[in-house]
Amino acid sequence: MPALFAHGIGAGLPTGFEGRIFKRQGSGIEVANAVAQFATFALPEEVGDFGGGAVNLMGNDDIFTVLFEYGPDSLGTRLFAHQGLPRTLATSDFQPHVLRRGLTGQSGTQWFFTEAGRPFTFYAVLGSHARRSILVPRVNRLLEGLAVEPTAAPAASGAPWN
Amino acid sequence: MVALSVILGAVVLLLAVLVAGLLRSHADILKALHDLGAGVGDPVGDAHVHTSGPAQAGAQAVPLTMGPALAADRDSTSAPTVAGVTPTGDALAVAPATAGGLTLLAFLSTGCASCAGFWESFRRPEQLGLPAGTRLVVVTKGPEREIPGEVAALATPGLAVLMSSDAWTDYEVPGSPFFVLVDGTAGRRVGEGVANHISQVAELVRRAEVDTAAFTLDTRPGRDVGIDGPARESANDQELLDAGIRPGDPSLYPTSIEDLYGPPDARMPAARHHVRRAG
Numbered sequence: 244m245p246a247l248f249a250h251g252i253g254a255g256l257p258t259g260f261e262g263r264i265f266k267r268q269g270s271g272i273e274v275a276n277a278v279a280q281f282a283t284f285a286l287p288e289e290v291g292d293f294g295g296g297a298v299n300l301m302g303n304d305d306i307f308t309v310l311f312e313y314g315p316d317s318l319g320t321r322l323f324a325h326q327g328l329p330r331t332l333a334t335s336d337f338q339p340h341v342l343r344r345g346l347t348g349q350s351g352t353q354w355f356f357t358e359a360g361r362p363f364t365f366y367a368v369l370g371s372h373a374r375r376s377i378l379v380p381r382v383n384r385l386l387e388g389l390a391v392e393p394t395a396a397p398a399a400s401g402a403p404w405n
Numbered sequence: 406m407v408a409l410s411v412i413l414g415a416v417v418l419l420l421a422v423l424v425a426g427l428l429r430s431h432a433d434i435l436k437a438l439h440d441l442g443a444g445v446g447d448p449v450g451d452a453h454v455h456t457s458g459p460a461q462a463g464a465q466a467v468p469l470t471m472g473p474a475l476a477a478d479r480d481s482t483s484a485p486t487v488a489g490v491t492p493t494g495d496a497l498a499v500a501p502a503t504a505g506g507l508t509l510l511a512f513l514s515t516g517c518a519s520c521a522g523f524w525e526s527f528r529r530p531e532q533l534g535l536p537a538g539t540r541l542v543v544v545t546k547g548p549e550r551e552i553p554g555e556v557a558a559l560a561t562p563g564l565a566v567l568m569s570s571d572a573w574t575d576y577e578v579p580g581s582p583f584f585v586l587v588d589g590t591a592g593r594r595v596g597e598g599v600a601n602h603i604s605q606v607a608e609l610v611r612r613a614e615v616d617t618a619a620f621t622l623d624t625r626p627g628r629d630v631g632i633d634g635p636a637r638e639s640a641n642d643q644e645l646l647d648a649g650i651r652p653g654d655p656s657l658y659p660t661s662i663e664d665l666y667g668p669p670d671a672r673m674p675a676a677r678h679h680v681r682r683a684g
Contacts, residue, residue, distance in 0.1 A: 249495050295638055
């Protein structure tokens with residue numbers, strides 16, 4: 244199983260997945276935190292943090308997911324009160340209206356939580372809501388292989404928009 | 406005349422000794438290969454005869470291989486996922502066999518002279534001549550064999566560069582530069598080899614694209630969604646900035662329905678107007 248590790252995030256990729264773990268260049272008031280994107284299709288070189296430029300390329304059997312880290316200012320807030328990365332999602336967790344960009348036929352899910360003392364959101368998109376019974380188990384296999392390590396030193400304060 | 410004959414004889418004798426030495430060395434090499442089971446023209450049955458004798462009781466026939474053996478589930482057309490790090494310390498994995506479309510893996514080094522032309526060509530992607538939609542991924546050896554800073558200096562922004570020695574093993578790369586073309590729709594390698602110029606590689610990809618297009622039906626939609634990707638998010642950020650909303654603005658963190666839509670009497674002015682007229 245191919246494995247990735249960077250910026251305190253590790254992933255064992257199930258068959259058919261590719262991905263990247265990166266930090267964008269911080270610019271001015273924006274603080275760069277870790278972003279991990281995984282997909283079952285070719286991720287373009289330039290993709291928005293939450294799949295802009297990628298989700299419109301998805302086929303019916305495709306999956307796009309992102310694990311997005313927020314700044315330390317978010318720690319302890321109600322939004323990130325849940326402890327731990329979700330490990331098993333149900334088909335009912337995916338809804339067509341939970342999409343940052345509503346594209347016909349797709350559905351998504353989004354979770355906010357704190358893992359290893361770091362605030363995250365996990366966002367996943369299915370290429371076809373009708374095929375969620377097939378696609379959600381694949382998302383769960385990906386979730387099984389995700390791991391987050393505590394950061395060695397807190398990042399600079401600031402709140403990214405996304 | 407006599408002296409010349411003596412010198413000539415000595416030279417011939419010396420050459421004869423050298424030839425004999427070479428023949429002896431060659432014979433030793435052949436014997437060693439033969440003992441390994443890889444003798445030239447050496448049938449298996451013959452090896453069995455030699456290795457089963459009392460004098461060869463400890464010898465075993467060992468297949469001669471170049472580099473680590475492939476995993477059992479792989480063959481010369483399989484295209485495993487390539488995973489590694491980028492020169493800037495990010496992590497990257499590319500699954501060319503399942504991603505759809507064509508992926509060109511360019512195995513390059515920082516030190517090889519013939520690679521320099523390709524690094525230079527990749528600085529002008531619009532002039533590469535690759536068919537639209539072809540994904541180009543440069544693969545160097547891992548950070549234990551290449552200096553990330555040198556790779557980063559050669560890699561132009563926007564070019565996918567991945568450092569992984571395992572990928573070189575997985576794809577049995579004999580040296581650099583080396584190119585592998587993977588058809589993601591078919592899930593296999595459709596071409597590989599050495600090239601001296603990017604035009605040769607582009608021609609290979611163009612031919613493969615014609616073959617691929619003739620026999621496949623891509624079901625991915627490729628929807629036109631207008632401004633997209635990071636540009637869309639940057640545009641959104643700019644809109645917020647223009648409206649005076651900066652990171653951390655309280656309006657970005659609503660805690661009640663009133664924060665989103667205002668007080669109840671301020672909502673739905675059209676409906677309120679209708680009620681008043683009805684009353």
